[in-house]
Amino acid sequence: MTTDLLPVTDRTQVHRLRDRQVRDRAMLNEILDTGLVAHVALCLGGEPVLIPVAYARDGDRLLLHGSTGAGLLRAAAGGAPIAVAVTHIDGLVFAQSMFHSSMNYRSAVIFGTAQVLDGADRLAALHALSDHLMPGRWDEVRQPTARELTATLVLALPLDEASVKVRTGGPSEDGEEIGAWAGVLPLRLQTGEPILAVGISADVELPDSLLTLRRRLSTKRQPT
Numbered sequence: 098m099t100t101d102l103l104p105v106t107d108r109t110q111v112h113r114l115r116d117r118q119v120r121d122r123a124m125l126n127e128i129l130d131t132g133l134v135a136h137v138a139l140c141l142g143g144e145p146v147l148i149p150v151a152y153a154r155d156g157d158r159l160l161l162h163g164s165t166g167a168g169l170l171r172a173a174a175g176g177a178p179i180a181v182a183v184t185h186i187d188g189l190v191f192a193q194s195m196f197h198s199s200m201n202y203r204s205a206v207i208f209g210t211a212q213v214l215d216g217a218d219r220l221a222a223l224h225a226l227s228d229h230l231m232p233g234r235w236d237e238v239r240q241p242t243a244r245e246l247t248a249t250l251v252l253a254l255p256l257d258e259a260s261v262k263v264r265t266g267g268p269s270e271d272g273e274e275i276g277a278w279a280g281v282l283p284l285r286l287q288t289g290e291p292i293l294a295v296g297i298s299a300d301v302e303l304p305d306s307l308l309t310l311r312r313r314l315s316t317k318r319q320p321t
């Protein structure tokens with residue numbers, strides 16, 4: 098059972114600039130729902146390993162998937178504790194010294210042990226993953242075969258232990274300003290022109306999934 102306030106544990110306590118730690122679970126959900134890539138880290142054979150993957154949030158759990166041959170996911174499926182980060186870079190902060198120059202961001206780090214999903218749960222999770230990246234695409238293409246499903250590992254990580262850190266606003270200064278331009282250059286993810294695959298007629302209309310995603314990215318909330 099999750100609460101609206103993220104609990105702070107020994108692992109999720111932000112140490113530097115603690116006022117940037119956000120405990121509102123709604124912010125965690127927003128970061129996860131509007132991000133596209135998660136970085137998953139774990140310790141494999143005593144060595145740190147970090148892999149970028151797609152993901153989706155399903156209520157109070159994070160869904161991950163990949164090939165049954167993928168080393169890091171296999172280790173996670175075997176019960177290895179993982180840490181997952183999702184990061185949005187909202188702007189570059191130009192201060193009047195490099196020391197105070199910074200980035201505006203919203204980032205989340207989640208700790209836990211993932212559970213392997215099977216059967217109908219696995220199928221529903223794959224549907225959710227596809228909806229996160231390409232909303233509605235599941236119904237526009239052929240359904241997965243039994244062989245494809247067998248080759249796909251699907252994991253669910255509870256969103257029980259997570260931290261969120263957010264930086265917004267302009268540069269911090271220290272009284273030694275020299276009058277150089279200072280401020281924020283906002284950054285955002287944009288879509289380009291769709292590129293038709295070889296062998297597909299130009300008469301085939303752009304799918305709703307692509308149009309929905311394009312609309313979603315172009316109207317994304319822009320933090321200051």
Ligand SMILES: Cc1cc2nc3c(=O)[nH]c(=O)nc-3n(C[C@H](O)[C@H](O)[C@H](O)COP(=O)(O)OP(=O)(O)OC[C@H]3O[C@@H](n4cnc5c(N)ncnc54)[C@H](O)[C@@H]3O)c2cc1C
Nearest residue numbers: 108109110111112113184186200202204205206260261262
């Ligand atoms: C895009 C981006 C660029 C950054 N660039 C730098 C940089 O160049 N140098 C630098 O020192 N810091 C940078 N940071 C901040 C960095 O992520 C840490 O917050 C910072 O190193 C201070 O960590 P700490 O000592 O407070 O926490 P640590 O002791 O390192 O971590 C304790 C716990 O705090 C939580 N936590 C810490 N940072 C974050 C975070 N960003 N998001 C969510 N949870 C977090 C985690 O749960 C972590 O386990 C950047 C952050 C982002 C998102």
